[in-house]
Amino acid sequence: MEKKPLLLYLDIPFCPGRCAYCAKPALEPRADWREGYIEALGRELRAQKDSLPDYEVKAVWVGGGIPGHMADPQLGELLRELPRLLPWPLTPRSP
């Protein structure tokens, strides 16, 4: 049976400033908030690990916010762990 495509969006809702035109929820990039958020995101992904047997990951987007602003090792670790957490036939690559 062919697997269904799974397109994954990981929202990292932290911005160093607040743009006047933006209505998106965005948080101040406090270290403790970022750390707690990435921990919770990892817990959620691990909890979903076995609930997606009919799917395979076709693409992952990471947005927010400005995820690149974070440059947290914890976020990098979570992204490297993704292929083990999800039905992942892809070879991870950098842009």
Ligand code: SF4
């Ligand atoms: S999400 Fe983007 S547009 Fe909105 S406040 Fe953050 S940087 Fe600005």
